[in-house]
Amino acid sequence: MDANVSLSCSISSFINSGGLPWNLPGCRLGAQAGSPGAECLRAALDIPVFRHKYPSSPLRMTRPCLHVFLAALFYAGAPETRAHPLMAEPVNHPLVFTFDQFYLPVDPDEHLAGGGHLLLAELNCSACHAAPDAWRPWLAPKPGPRLDGVGSRMDADMLWLFIRSPQHLKKGTQMPGLFSGAEGDEEKVEAVVEFLSASTWDAPQMPAGDAMRGRNLYHETGCVACHEPASDHRPANAPEDAELDRPGNASVPVVLADVWHQDALAAFLHQPLAFRPAGRMPDMLLTSQEAADIAAYLHLGRTQPGNALRAALQIPPQGIERGRQVFHEMRCAACHEAPGSSRVTAPSSHPMRTLRLDQGCLAERQTSGIPRYDLNDLQKRALRLALISLQAGARPDHLATPAQQTDWHMTRLNCYACHDRGHKGGPEDPRALYFTGTGSATGLPGGSAHLPPSLDQAGARLGREGLEKILLGPRAHVSSHTRMPLFGAPQVRPLVDWLLETDKGMPAR
Known part of the structure; x- marks a missing residue:
């Protein structure tokens, strides 16, 4: 075959056949088309910027050009080019x-x-x-994420993709796919999308965000305790000649920033417990301006994606009531409360x-x-x-003692991402550099002034009043840029009780 024979491949069929993942780190041809990796690749190959993840028209290139394309994808996926949290290493399993x-x-x-x-x-x-x-x-x-108003937060196309195959759109999600196999019923997916898209809300008016301020806030307030730091951001605590390592533990993906509207994302960052009451995404006590700034940063280079697959299927309208029925049949209500009054x-x-x-x-x-x-x-x-x-x-014998109960609650809430207790947990070294401040705001001992304090003897040292003040109420962070977030009263009240019971009678050292 002639070396210059024209190769024509639909991106979607190429992906679905196992060729390349659409969200290869560093070069996201769709939602991240404005990223440096994608823009360099586009310029090198002189191909148009795709405005959705599944282009409806074929991408044509010669065989040598295809080799350049694959090499560029490999280069763009190298760790040193991951200059934005959206380009974090994909997590190919439900991340806990x-x-x-x-x-x-x-x-x-x-x-x-x-x-x-x-x-x-x-x-x-x-x-x-x-x-x-x-x-x-x-x-x-x-409790699962609240779905009221989801039609105003996500486009129906993105909602369709997420319901059809959650792990495809959001790597690392704990949301299971109910329609992910080859035998998935697109009409049922469409029905659920119509049902959920009918639930809208009047989004709060958020200020205009500043991406550069948001970049600093993202790396200083505590986001990177769980989420990926940008490779081009150097924390203030890092020695000038030190080479920064990537976190060894997988990062919680921030792909929702890629599919939510920016104002909705800002509203979520401002009051996450109103959207996700389980507290696994805690309230970082951001002002509305700070939330808007971080949302602007997370939206850098993002273009509004589309869904050529849904359009190509030409699925007839299913109706809201049919969607409500499918929502019930597929046990969505086991985790989510159905939108609306019913x-x-x-x-x-x-x-x-x-x-x-x-x-x-x-x-x-x-x-x-x-x-x-x-x-x-x-x-x-x-x-x-x-x-x-x-x-x-x-029987749950490993959860029988107050100390074991404390550990269980801290593990479920991921307190160990920031704090240590009993020689367990605390931020890993690559993330610890991003914790900044001039001293502990809680009076608890810590290994370093800028690090979150150890929770050893926290119950004895702080007592109920002190623990509840820290875990349940807004606080002024006068000595630390990194913030102690709020997880919600239903999550932390049991932890307060177990900390007090575990540390009862211990010296307040």
């Missing part, structure tokens, strides 16, 4: 930060089973599958005691209608070990 932080393949089964219990709770398995009575307080599901109750599923370890979410090949998390091998092993223990009648 503390599971990745504290559980490894070399761990013995007994320890890893505890990680499986954590996954059962954080992935909301008990929202569909009832836990044994003794375990219910510890495996209680967390309450939708999720149908029950098999209890954990009867689940088979080779079927459902843990099957090698899943069919449509079964929640698809894209679990990695370690997560599957941990979940199987946890279910084996539950089905054998094991």
